[in-house]
Amino acid sequence: MMPHSLRRWLRLAAGLLAGAVTALAELLLTVAAGPWLVATPARPRARRPLYAASARLTRLEQRRMAAFYATPATGPAAGPRTLRYVAARWAIGFLGALVLLTAVIGAGYTSSLLWVWFVLDLDYPLNVLLAGLAGIFLLFLAAQAVYGVATLDANAAHHFLGPSHEAQLRHRIGELAATRAGVVEAVHDERRRIERDLHDGVQQRLVVLGMLIGRARRASARDPENSTKTAELLRQAHEESRQALTELREVAWRVYPTSLDEEGLRAALETVAERSTLPVDVAYELPAPLPDAQRTVAYFVASEAVTNAIKHAGAARIAIRLAPSQAGALLTVTDDGRGGADPAGGGLTGLARRVAALDGHFAVDSPPGGPTTITAELPCA
Template structure:
């Protein structure tokens, strides 16, 4: 059965759906009588009794939880009483159909078990004696009926999800409006993230490379003015060392802006470089078969780089584990550390990562309770 989640969980969801459909059918019958009574005795001033509204919301809430837990659908949002009633009216026959298919499946399995037992005891009814033709016929017919029944259950489960999304989810216009608003927000956040990155690069150049170059220029100037050859040689030696440190700082800034390894060798090699440069041990578990798109690689790299840097600087972690894997159409990057926790998702670094991930229609999850451990997960779409 190509259902979301495990087969036992889906079957349990369908069984509960059949039971709830019977309860909802009784509720709808009572609702029809109660609404007619309210219309007559309130002279049209009250269309739906309060108990009907409360019951419809309660039953619909149960269905939402059932679909979320057993059928893997969490698309429903806020809804009104009329939406809840419309959903229940359409769902009842679907739930009863699922129950009927489950009953037929149980009956077929019971027959498949009972016939061999009767044949072994010699108690089989006349006309279904175990001849080769009869056995072949029953095996083929049973396999076809089993396939049709399971296909029907798959269809019921999918219709349950679609009905929930259609009745209780946002309308196409609302979905478009939300998408436009989301794109506007992520666009503004990307611009803000770019500005933050520029400011960080400026700070790195000003506080690091620029100071090194100023010191280098001063050493060279002093060497030129030195009257003693030994003193000039010492100053030039210091200038040479300072130039080496300036080059190291410049390479560090360039690596933090965008590592060439990411373009040349891919995400795995770039993450291995992060692990080598980290102050704490980093274990890389990389299970992607091919290279993801460049934008996804870049986002994944910076998520890992920032998380590893935070773990080394702030959490006091002794070990960091990085896992990169594909889940359906998503690239999932998870970074775990055994530090003290307390990471702030709204902080500058993590907030910038969240904006970068959101720009790709992904999401960044931060789980960092006080005392640790910390888990940072980025889910990046990769069709």
């Protein structure tokens, strides 16, 4: 089977060959564009056929690069930018043709080492040997140049056809505005959740505790001799106080676990596994600690994902993996449940906002029948 690197090289070489063919049409259009533009300095409508022809060649080039270079085929509509791209691209096309011709010449000289000894009567075998070695060197240079010219070809398309600096800034400002709004909404959601936990849990238990103590005091005042009922009420009050304290600790833990600061992210994730009612496997593969913001987001994503799997997925086992990535750190939480998780759901949306606040990438893969995989890539630049 052909090695992957050789297949890629042949694909790039084929892309350069196709680009050399289109470069001829681009050269002709560039030569014709000069007089055309000079003759129509104040007539934009008269230039439309020229721009339309450059746009057609641009789309052809984009399809070629998408097929051979695996680059996305995006770009502007017909206009001066496509004409400028065509005017610059023909030179790259001819450069690619020159590189391929050099590769063919180098291959010819190299192959002579295999057959010339048996076909010709050689008077100067040393010259043939030196020519063959020079062919090998030339073939090596041409093979490397194929990668370089293909990269230059793709970069030129991005430079001339990609979004302008102003457009990139506008897009970035829009992303930051959306992220900021998401962070604010996530903070509000978190506050509402804390209030709900306190109101429905701890507060209700404290109300019951107060009622039990009041009943015990009244029972003791009515009948000082009857200590049995008073003892029972006090026992219930003591039990309610223990439950209230436990729930208060749970709320505090969900707000921010102290072990995250004291012992680090690995220990906090192991605590999540220990507190879970399902088996949770933790694989922590980071060579160095994460920054504070990334550490906090990674913890809450993992903790919430485990909670969701326990409540809604019907899973039997959960796995947490935190490993290095090109951007920084990649967190993966997988469960073997029924799948079908909705990425637009409240819990997952909140996690996506947390990750987006760090310019990270959040994804949910949950086909019906499972498994469900939640990934969060956190940049650590």
